[in-house]
Structures are given as C-alpha cells and as structure tokens.
Amino acid sequence: MSEITGGELFAKCLASEGIEHVFGLPSPEIDPLFAQLEKYGIRLMPVRHESAGVHMAEGLYKSTGKASCVIGNPGPGSANLLPGIFTALHEGVPVLAITSQHRMGVSYPSPPSTFQGQDQLDAFRPAVKWGGPIFEWDRIPEVLRLAFREMWNGRPGPVHVDVPVTVMYDLGEESEQPILAPGAYRPSQPQASAAQIGAAADLLESASRPIVVAGAGVDRAGANAQAAELAELLGCPLIPTQAGRASVRSDHPNYVFGFGEGGIKARLEADVILVAGSRIGNLDLPYDKYWGDPENQSLIQIDTDPSHLGVTRPLAIGMVADAADALGGITAELKRRDKTPSAEATAALAEAREADAAWQAVQASTADDWEGEGIHPARAIEVIGETFGDQAIYTVDGGLTSVWAYAGLPPTPPRSYHSILELGMLGTGIPSAIGSKIGCPDRDVVCVTGDGAAGFNIMEMQSAARDSIPVTVIVFAEGSWTMEEPNELALFNRTFGTEQGETRWDLVAEGLGCHGEFVDQLGDLGEALVRCRDSGRPSVVCLKTNRDANRVIPPAMAARWMEVQAGPIPGV
Numbered sequence: 001m002s003e004i005t006g007g008e009l010f011a012k013c014l015a016s017e018g019i020e021h022v023f024g025l026p027s028p029e030i031d032p033l034f035a036q037l038e039k040y041g042i043r044l045m046p047v048r049h050e051s052a053g054v055h056m057a058e059g060l061y062k063s064t065g066k067a068s069c070v071i072g073n074p075g076p077g078s079a080n081l082l083p084g085i086f087t088a089l090h091e092g093v094p095v096l097a098i099t100s101q102h103r104m105g106v107s108y109p110s111p112p113s114t115f116q117g118q119d120q121l122d123a124f125r126p127a128v129k130w131g132g133p134i135f136e137w138d139r140i141p142e143v144l145r146l147a148f149r150e151m152w153n154g155r156p157g158p159v160h161v162d163v164p165v166t167v168m169y170d171l172g173e174e175s176e177q178p179i180l181a182p183g184a185y186r187p188s189q190p191q192a193s194a195a196q197i198g199a200a201a202d203l204l205e206s207a208s209r210p211i212v213v214a215g216a217g218v219d220r221a222g223a224n225a226q227a228a229e230l231a232e233l234l235g236c237p238l239i240p241t242q243a244g245r246a247s248v249r250s251d252h253p254n255y256v257f258g259f260g261e262g263g264i265k266a267r268l269e270a271d272v273i274l275v276a277g278s279r280i281g282n283l284d285l286p287y288d289k290y291w292g293d294p295e296n297q298s299l300i301q302i303d304t305d306p307s308h309l310g311v312t313r314p315l316a317i318g319m320v321a322d323a324a325d326a327l328g329g330i331t332a333e334l335k336r337r338d339k340t341p342s343a344e345a346t347a348a349l350a351e352a353r354e355a356d357a358a359w360q361a362v363q364a365s366t367a368d369d370w371e372g373e374g375i376h377p378a379r380a381i382e383v384i385g386e387t388f389g390d391q392a393i394y395t396v397d398g399g400l401t402s403v404w405a406y407a408g409l410p411p412t413p414p415r416s417y418h419s420i421l422e423l424g425m426l427g428t429g430i431p432s433a434i435g436s437k438i439g440c441p442d443r444d445v446v447c448v449t450g451d452g453a454a455g456f457n458i459m460e461m462q463s464a465a466r467d468s469i470p471v472t473v474i475v476f477a478e479g480s481w482t483m484e485e486p487n488e489l490a491l492f493n494r495t496f497g498t499e500q501g502e503t504r505w506d507l508v509a510e511g512l513g514c515h516g517e518f519v520d521q522l523g524d525l526g527e528a529l530v531r532c533r534d535s536g537r538p539s540v541v542c543l544k545t546n547r548d549a550n551r552v553i554p555p556a557m558a559a560r561w562m563e564v565q566a567g568p569i570p571g572v
Helices: 006-016 031-040 050-064 076-091 120-127 137-152 165-169 194-206 216-220 224-234 261-269 323-336 343-368 377-388 400-408 429-439 451-457 460-466 482-492 505-511 522-535 547-551 555-566
Strands: 003-005 021-023 043-045 068-072 095-101 130-133 159-164 171-173 210-214 238-240 272-276 298-303 317-320 393-396 417-419 445-450 472-476 515-519 539-543
Touching: 003 006, 006 031, 006 137, 006 165, 021 050, 031 043, 031 165, 050 068, 050 076, 050 095, 050 417, 050 429, 050 460, 068 076, 076 095, 076 120, 095 120, 095 137, 095 165, 120 130, 120 159, 130 137, 137 159, 137 171, 159 165, 194 272, 194 298, 194 317, 194 323, 210 224, 216 224, 216 323, 224 238, 224 323, 238 261, 261 343, 272 323, 298 323, 343 377, 377 400, 377 445, 377 472, 377 522, 377 547, 393 400, 393 429, 400 445, 400 547, 429 445, 429 451, 429 460, 429 472, 445 451, 451 472, 472 522, 482 547, 505 515, 505 539, 515 522, 522 539
Parallel strands: 021 043, 021 068, 068 095, 095 159, 130 159, 210 238, 210 272, 272 298, 298 317, 393 417, 393 445, 445 472, 472 539, 515 539
Antiparallel strands: 003 171
C-alpha cells in the first residue's frame, strides 16, 4: 500500500494518454506535478511566455500528430495562455491546458480584490472544446478522462482543467485509482456509412468535370495519399486550400493552385465538387464568385466536425467522417465499379493546369522584372528552398512574407508546412518551429517570418538555446509593418503606426545564446544558411529585404488577399 500526491497521480494519467511534453513555467501550485514528470517519461519544456508554449505544442502536433500539455499558473500565467489556446481552437490542435489555482476558497468565488483571484474556468470557456475543475484528489483520473475524450472527439482541439493547489499536494492511496487505457473511454473517429460512400461514388462516377479540394484536415488525418489516389482515379484537378498547402504536393500531376486562374476555372466549371477537411471559409477558397452556380453543382463535403458542413455552400452529401476512411472508401467503391478517368475530366484537368501555369508565370514576372536595390523576398524564398529542400519542415508566420513563402517554397511531404491561417495569430512561427524540432529532431526545421511577427516571440530562441534545439529562423527585416502600408498609402497618401525602426535580429539572437547571421546581399544568403545548419545551434538570419518589393506582391494574388481580409468587393 502506498500513498501518492495529486501531482504524481496527474503525471500517471498524462503518461497513460501518451503525453510526452509539457510546456510551461514552475509555480508552487503546480510543482508536485513537475516533480513527477521525469519519472513518467514526460519532458518539461520551460518557456519565456505561456502563449508561446501553446504554439510549441501546435508545432509538435502538426509535425507528429501528438498532443501535449501546457501550464498556466494562477492569474496572469493562465491569462497569458489564452491567445495560444484561441489559436489552437481555430487550428484544431489537441492540447490540454492545465491552470493551477490558489486555495479553492480564495478562487471560487474569486472577488476582484483577491490577489490573482479570477474564475479561470469562465475565462477559458469560449476558447476550449471542454473545461472543468478538479476539486478532489480521487477525481483526477475521472476528470482527465473527460478532458482527453473531448480533446480527440471529432475535430481535435484544446481542453482545460483547473486545479486548486491543495489537490496537487493531497495524498491518496495509489491502488484506489486505477488508470484506464484510452481505448476504454475515447470514441473512435466517425466513419462514413456504406450508403454515403455509395451515394458519393454515384455522383463522382457520373460527373463530367469533378474536382477534389483538400483542406488542412486532410493533412492532419494523414489522408494525403487517399486524396491523391481519388483525384488520379477521376483524372481531375486536385486543389489544396491555403491552410491545406501540405495536403497536396505541388509537383503532383493533378495539382492545381487554388487561388490562381486554373483553380478558379476548375471550380467554376465543375459539376461535382468533393471537399475534404475544410470548412470552405473565405480564407480557404473565397467567395461565391470563384465557384459555379450551386444549382448546377453537387457538393460532397467530408469533415469530422458537423458544424463545418454546409455552412458556405449547399450540400448534396455531408459526411461526418474521418477523411482517410471516407476518401479511401469512395476510391475503393469506384475501383469496384471499374471507374476510369473520362475524356472530359482529363481535358478539364489539362485546361486547368495550363491556365494555372500561365497565371503563375505572370505572377512570377513581378519579381523577375523588379530592378530595385536590396533583396527581393521572392528571390530569398528561392534560396531558402534550394538550401533546405523539400524534406524540411517549414513554419511560416503571418504578413506579406507568408505570401511569398506560400508561393515559392518547395513541395513538402505531409505535416511539413505549417502556417496560422484560421485565426491569423502573429508570432507563432518561432515557437512552432521549436515544437516541430522537438517532435522531429532528425529533420531540418526552418521558420520564415517578418520582423513584425518575429518581435512577438523572439525570446523563445533563448529557450531553444538553453535546451539545444537547432532551428533556423530567417527574419525578413524591413523595419515596418509592411502589410499595413498599401492601404494607408492608397487611402491617405501616408503611413501611420507602421514604422518599427531597424533591429539587428542576428545580434539579438547572439545575445540569447544562438548563432546569428546578417545578410544584405542575396548572393551571401545561401552560404549563411549553410553555416546556420552546420552550426548545430538555434540560428537567426537577419535578412535585409526590400520593403517596396515585399509590398508589391503579385497583383492578382494581392487582390485575392484583400478580399480575404476585407470581404468581397461590391461589383468586382
């Protein structure tokens, strides 16, 4: 017979769920848990800011499919978690937020006059799929089962438990709290019915110009091969959404760029559209004017979250189902029927790819024709891709830099291109890269970010240096919130609030214990990147890109991005 603390019981439960990493900061309220993590094979990663810890968990999940825990300590520590937790909710990232509390009588109710007193359950409620308190030692396993069940139920996402300090220190008999295996209480992913598979196959079999659209959910479900096989069988365009860039390699013979003229042509002319793993929001493939008449199009939508189905377009078939299972089932049924690509579908694919290639060439000319001084961001992206290749993991932060990266980085395997497009949180790139490297230590991990976004979480490079996590961060340094300038200049003929001043990010990195490089000539970039990679240390390149060049992104793409941010332009 032996007694254990609530902290140790907590650690045992986390280990049984396959948790390998906890991101957070120590505090007396949570120390009994931290003291037991190593015993149960769980790595503690201290961070400089709690929200950055959530972004590390996001990068780890997107690269490996594994969930993590994050810690928020009473009051400000828990509040600091919230931006990251909101991002995790929008991105579908499974993470357990553990907020520690003072004595229960202080916390609930928590008068404003109480030091660090706040209702943390109420604060987290809109940011999580599920949240609840743990007020008693012997309910730790029960409540954690509820949390993990909801974390993985349907579309993954963040969950929350709030734990007063006394529960962590309380003692109880270990044998009285058996830890159940996750399979005993976790639901399996929803599966499409045979009738739904058959109905979808009927529509696709008879379609003249079908298309397949793959969202981020395809990549997260590991359904990349199934989506590609279905498009190949149909002989049709395979279009990734913006968030789903890693769902389809851009060198696949059925690939068509979603935001280009080829993608628009394919969507306008399609008679049957299959969308998997996307809510079809404005950021994915925007607005009705880029789609055909819904009266003449049949939409098959597959998603694990029923709230994503039929929101922006009317449905012919809505499947609440795992993408790999549903896509594989449809493909198997079509093969059973000896389905082969129709001549019209094959011709439509060729037309879309031809239109795509022509459009891409026009967009590329923006950089090819540029004759200004300094480094053009498109040229820098080319060198980054050539140096690290198509097997690296790329984490891309927000801003105009992300547009160039999206268009110019090489094709990537599944789970290898990470951006924040659902909520648009800036500053995620650096911690996401660190989390990705923790999960995939044998792969190159590269963060591409602007200097505005870099400023949010550059201090996490000290976390990377402390724990010897060799990521490479390239900061496109212009000293400005460049994405904001075109609108201000167009409407007011001046800018306001966009100037940041120059920062030597390489020197900041060196002060944090990292390797630093300063590059102001394009010809020096490749060798600088090689030195970063060969250093075996976390590295930061301060890359002096040209502000004017960065601001003038390809015109058609710029117009689409304006719509993404502002909504459809009347009459256009």
